Amino acid sequence: MMNLVFPEHFLWGAASSGPQSEGSFQKPHASVMDYWFQTRPQDFYDGAGPDMASDFYHRYREDLRLMKECGFNSFRTSIQWTRLIQDLETGAPDPDGVSFYNRLIEEAQALGIQLILNLHHFDLPEVLLEQYGGWESRHVVDLYVRFARTAFTLFGDRVSRWTTFNEPMVIAEAGYLDGFHWPKYKNRGKASVQVMYHMALASALAVKAFHELVPDGSIGIILNLTPAYPKDAQAEHLAAARFVEQFYNRFFLDAAVKGSFPKELLEELRRQAVLFTASDDDLAAVSENTVDFIGVNYYHPRRVQARTDSWQEAEWSPNAYFCDYEMPNRRINPYRGWEIYPQAIGDIADVIKNEYNNIPWYLSENGMGVEHEARFMNEAGVICDDYRIAFYEEHLAQLHQAIQNGAACFGFHAWTAVDCWSWNNAYKNRYGFIALDRSTGSRTIKQSGRWFRKLADTNTLTLEDITL
Ligand code: BGP
Numbered sequence: 062m063m064n065l066v067f068p069e070h071f072l073w074g075a076a077s078s079g080p081q082s083e084g085s086f087q088k089p090h091a092s093v094m095d096y097w098f099q100t101r102p103q104d105f106y107d108g109a110g111p112d113m114a115s116d117f118y119h120r121y122r123e124d125l126r127l128m129k130e131c132g133f134n135s136f137r138t139s140i141q142w143t144r145l146i147q148d149l150e151t152g153a154p155d156p157d158g159v160s161f162y163n164r165l166i167e168e169a170q171a172l173g174i175q176l177i178l179n180l181h182h183f184d185l186p187e188v189l190l191e192q193y194g195g196w197e198s199r200h201v202v203d204l205y206v207r208f209a210r211t212a213f214t215l216f217g218d219r220v221s222r223w224t225t226f227n228e229p230m231v232i233a234e235a236g237y238l239d240g241f242h243w244p245k246y247k248n249r250g251k252a253s254v255q256v257m258y259h260m261a262l263a264s265a266l267a268v269k270a271f272h273e274l275v276p277d278g279s280i281g282i283i284l285n286l287t288p289a290y291p292k293d294a295q296a297e298h299l300a301a302a303r304f305v306e307q308f309y310n311r312f313f314l315d316a317a318v319k320g321s322f323p324k325e326l327l328e329e330l331r332r333q334a335v336l337f338t339a340s341d342d343d344l345a346a347v348s349e350n351t352v353d354f355i356g357v358n359y360y361h362p363r364r365v366q367a368r369t370d371s372w373q374e375a376e377w378s379p380n381a382y383f384c385d386y387e388m389p390n391r392r393i394n395p396y397r398g399w400e401i402y403p404q405a406i407g408d409i410a411d412v413i414k415n416e417y418n419n420i421p422w423y424l425s426e427n428g429m430g431v432e433h434e435a436r437f438m439n440e441a442g443v444i445c446d447d448y449r450i451a452f453y454e455e456h457l458a459q460l461h462q463a464i465q466n467g468a469a470c471f472g473f474h475a476w477t478a479v480d481c482w483s484w485n486n487a488y489k490n491r492y493g494f495i496a497l498d499r500s501t502g503s504r505t506i507k508q509s510g511r512w513f514r515k516l517a518d519t520n521t522l523t524l525e526d527i528t529l
Pocket of ligand 1: 078081227228231285358397426430476482483484485486490
């Protein structure tokens with residue numbers, strides 16, 4: 062048996078997001094996700110949409126209490142732009158939205174759960190996509206900053222830790238390159254680069270507003286820093302992995318922490334005539350307004366190789382530089398199709414420590430989605446998800462090692478608390494510590510939730526069986 066003790070005041074909890082949990086009740090606007098579901102419900106597993114999600118809008122009290130029972134000292138969710146803001150041009154708030162988030166904050170405070178509030182979780186107001194072209198538009202950056210200012214002004218007195226975006230890369234990748242999130246474009250390379258730049262700028266301008274309005278708080282950005290591992294050490298595969306690392310990871314990481322963009326990548330984008338358009342003032346804002354901390358979402362590694370065919374599309378795309386590599390004998394979560402590779406946490410931690418000035422960070426999402434979990438229910442009605450406990454144990458052991466090696470990591474958030482809705486997969490794969498019965502709305506803590514309670518209460522990971 063081995064006991065791994067985590068640093069004092071470590072954050073223990075989970076993350077969720079407004080669009081995946083609240084339901085669309087009372088919102089003054091539709092997000093791109095709401096609109097996607099209204100337009101193409103057949104894209105979603107079992108036809109389940111964000112309209113109902115997990116009904117957190119009505120059940121937040123019960124859900125927070127269950128989180129407390131699972132030992133949470135912290136919880137991240139996102140404020141929906143489409144709920145908080147009534148007038149998207151001026152940033153004037155919607156009274157019902159204000160009241161909901163106030164009640165949520167009060168309840169979390171009463172329970173001693175520190176809320177981390179995120180501002181954007183893939184959920185742009187749809188009308189801004191229609192009217193302006195969404196994140197391709199510089200005007201939308203200003204509108205986002207107005208929304209951010211409203212949120213900081215209303216809630217910054219009680220919530221001190223914020224994040225500007227969750228996984229902005231996914232918005233470009235899934236929406237503009239690979240076609241699996243609305244607006245489902247494929248290989249619109251030049252547009253994707255502009256979208257990425259505008260989100261990096263929006264984040265910097267929100268950081269600036271935050272530091273003015275909430276001087277005692279701290280603000281970060283949540284990035285999916287999925288490491289890119291080459292197939293082998295051949296030069297062409299190394300080059301493919303290097304490109305992927307720069308485009309998919311370092312673009313946002315450099316902008317957020319260093320206030321600049323990777324030089325080699327910018328040169329390539331310029332050569333290809335797809336570099337973003339930016340004013341000097343805006344570039345100065347990026348350089349002057351870096352984040353206080355990073356949230357790292359980690360689920361799986363990315364294994365890449367040089368392209369095995371020649372790129373045929375007319376338009377430039379990052380997909381021209383690499384293709385995915387299926388490593389033989391990799392461990393896989395068959396439900397989500399993602400490789401399981403906890404060691405990547407150490408690699409991410411080393412990059413942050415050695416190349417990003419050891420900026421404080423926390424593991425802001427990590428988890429395992431599993432289908433048909435009801436088959437693991439015992440007679441008492443509890444889902445015995447020992448596979449999830451084993452998954453977390455392995456990842457936490459790596460995280461603990463990284464901290465021993467000097468990583469400035471201040472917390473661990475699982476994905477997720479109560480089973481929640483997901484983008485394409487809706488309720489197919491369940492991730493929560495708390496099971497949701499969609500037919501009755503009832504919630505039941507899973508075995509992993511009990512396990513997490515002990516972990517959080519003792520600040521110690523106890524490993525019975527050491528196979529690491
Ligand atoms: C992350 C997102 C989350 C969540 C999670 C699980 O990328 O930030 O919102 O959805 O992935 O992935 P999925 O729901 O696609 O299985």
